[in-house]
Amino acid sequence: MATFRFDLVSPEKIAFSGDVDQVDIPGVEGDFGVLAGHAPVVAAIRPGIVTVTKGGKQQKVVVLGGIAEVSDKGLTVLADVATSVADLDAAQFAQTVASMEAQLASKQGSELDRAIERLDHFKSIQQQLQTTAMH
Amino acid sequence: MASLKDMRVRIASTKATQKITKAMQMVAASKLRRAQMAAEAARPYAEKMEAVIGNIASAAAGSPGAPTLLAGTGRDKVHMLLVCTGERGLSGAFNSSIVRLAREHAQSLLGQGKEVKIFCVGRKGYEQLKRIFDRQIVETIELRSVRQLGFVNAEDIAAKLLARFDAGEFDVCTLFYSRFKSVISQIPTAQQIIPLVIEKPAANAGPATSYEYEPGEDEILTSLLPRNIAVQIFRALLENNASFYGAQMTAMDNATRNAGEMIRKQTLVYNRTRQAMITKELIEIISGAEAV
Numbered sequence: 001m002a003t004f005r006f007d008l009v010s011p012e013k014i015a016f017s018g019d020v021d022q023v024d025i026p027g028v029e030g031d032f033g034v035l036a037g038h039a040p041v042v043a044a045i046r047p048g049i050v051t052v053t054k055g056g057k058q059q060k061v062v063v064l065g066g067i068a069e070v071s072d073k074g075l076t077v078l079a080d081v082a083t084s085v086a087d088l089d090a091a092q093f094a095q096t097v098a099s100m101e102a103q104l105a106s107k108q109g110s111e112l113d114r115a116i117e118r119l120d121h122f123k124s125i126q127q128q129l130q131t132t133a134m135h
Numbered sequence: 136m137a138s139l140k141d142m143r144v145r146i147a148s149t150k151a152t153q154k155i156t157k158a159m160q161m162v163a164a165s166k167l168r169r170a171q172m173a174a175e176a177a178r179p180y181a182e183k184m185e186a187v188i189g190n191i192a193s194a195a196a197g198s199p200g201a202p203t204l205l206a207g208t209g210r211d212k213v214h215m216l217l218v219c220t221g222e223r224g225l226s227g228a229f230n231s232s233i234v235r236l237a238r239e240h241a242q243s244l245l246g247q248g249k250e251v252k253i254f255c256v257g258r259k260g261y262e263q264l265k266r267i268f269d270r271q272i273v274e275t276i277e278l279r280s281v282r283q284l285g286f287v288n289a290e291d292i293a294a295k296l297l298a299r300f301d302a303g304e305f306d307v308c309t310l311f312y313s314r315f316k317s318v319i320s321q322i323p324t325a326q327q328i329i330p331l332v333i334e335k336p337a338a339n340a341g342p343a344t345s346y347e348y349e350p351g352e353d354e355i356l357t358s359l360l361p362r363n364i365a366v367q368i369f370r371a372l373l374e375n376n377a378s379f380y381g382a383q384m385t386a387m388d389n390a391t392r393n394a395g396e397m398i399r400k401q402t403l404v405y406n407r408t409r410q411a412m413i414t415k416e417l418i419e420i421i422s423g424a425e426a427v
Contacts, residue, residue, distance in 0.1 A: 009180045011286040011369055012173075029349055042187065043349040044358060067359060069187050069346075076183050080286075080362075 002036035005074030006052065008061060008082055015061060015082035022053040023075055025068050034068075034075050041070045047121035049085070049128055050077065060085040062125060090129065097122050139412070142405040146398060153394035159225065160387035167318065167380035173284070174315060174373040181370045188363055190346065191356055192333050202353075204360040207330035208306045213250040215273075215305035216241060217296065217328075219312040219371050220260030221379040222279045227386035229313060229321065229379055230259040236323040237311045241268060252305055256292060256372070273299070284376055289369030296368075297361055300329060312371035313378035319385055321378035328367050331360065 006023055008016035023034045026048025047064045066079035100119050107115050192205055218237045220230045241251045253268055255261040255275040265272060274295060281288055299305065308329035313321045348355055
């Protein structure tokens with residue numbers, strides 16, 4: 001299977017860099033998979049899980065928003081925060097979600113809408129993490 | 136003339152100072168390595184961000200509906216200077232050289248009849264700038280309590296800056312920081328971040344790839360531009376941090392060497408005086424014995 005270059009960078013570090021078979025990305029308008037030879041796309045990312053497939057093995061990375069760029073040179077994901085699922089502290093994540101929920105009350109208008117949307121994304125990450133952990 | 140005891144005390148105190156500067160040099164050297172690594176780790180993100188924005192922006196810049204962060208407000212009246220300096224001194228000309236660049240910039244703008252506002256990041260820059268530009272300083276952020284410089288710090292600064300921009304408080308923003316070239320060379324730099332300056336693609340780069348956008352081009356651009364401000368500030372902070380330790384290391388290295396030189400000179404004077412006293416006492420004893 002043809003491979004392509006994939007870089008996952010966050011402001012603080014390079015979270016992943018190498019040749020891969022497939023990457024599944026949580027776009028704001030729905031998830032999409034990227035294979036070698038994908039058409040050039042720039043897509044915004046919602047908080048979610050990026051799945052990297054390489055030689056039959058899967059690796060999951062939690063990203064909290066950002067942007068993905070597919071060009072003829074490969075795929076680049078500029079993530080706001082990128083944490084490998086293995087490194088993610090579930091308890092701390094739950095705490096973040098709880099504190100976001102608590103802050104909802106103080107927000108209003110479009111800010112509230114955005115906060116609710118973001119919280120939904122976080123909760124869906126949490127749920128996905130829990131279901132994968134059971135397997 | 137100082138007594139022998141005074142001289143001994145002075146030599147001891149110089150030695151103590153030398154120990155301190157030596158320790159500071161070593162601490163700066165080890166922190167420099169970490170700061171340099173952090174600055175290098177942030178570079179790919181900033182570069183990719185620049186490339187993506189450059190791609191989208193070159194298409195959007197001409198259109199009338201382009202965001203103000205990219206196209207500017209159409210005016211050039213009020214300038215915001217975002218001056219990033221260190222929190223501590225004892226680092227040679229590090230803070231002063233950034234402040235000097237900002238000051239010259241501000242004075243030339245004022246000379247042209249423009250309005251200047253200053254946003255200080257870092258205590259040292261604020262202390263130096265408030266002497267001349269006390270009225271122009273609109274905001275100060277100190278990063279003193281921050282142990283590990285994170286992206287959140289930059290986001291915080293960017294949010295404050297953008298809130299002022301959205302309120303129409305300024306038209307152009309220039310970022311001042313010290314670019315880390317090497318341990319012995321840090322270059323104070325001025326970089327315009329609002330409106331964004333896009334470097335023209337190289338002539339031999341070939342035709343730009345035509346992208347599909349998901350969602351629309353405008354949505355991506357409006358979310359990306361504020362982010363880019365934060366990224367640029369983050370990069371400036373990291374470069375500054377590395378520059379600071381580089382400058383401090385060099386300064387402390389010099390101080391240690393100067394202290395060594397001073398100790399050598401003081402010891403020479405001390406020994407000479409001691410010898411002179413001994414000789415004088417001997418003469419007194421001998422001439423006393425001869426008189427008897």
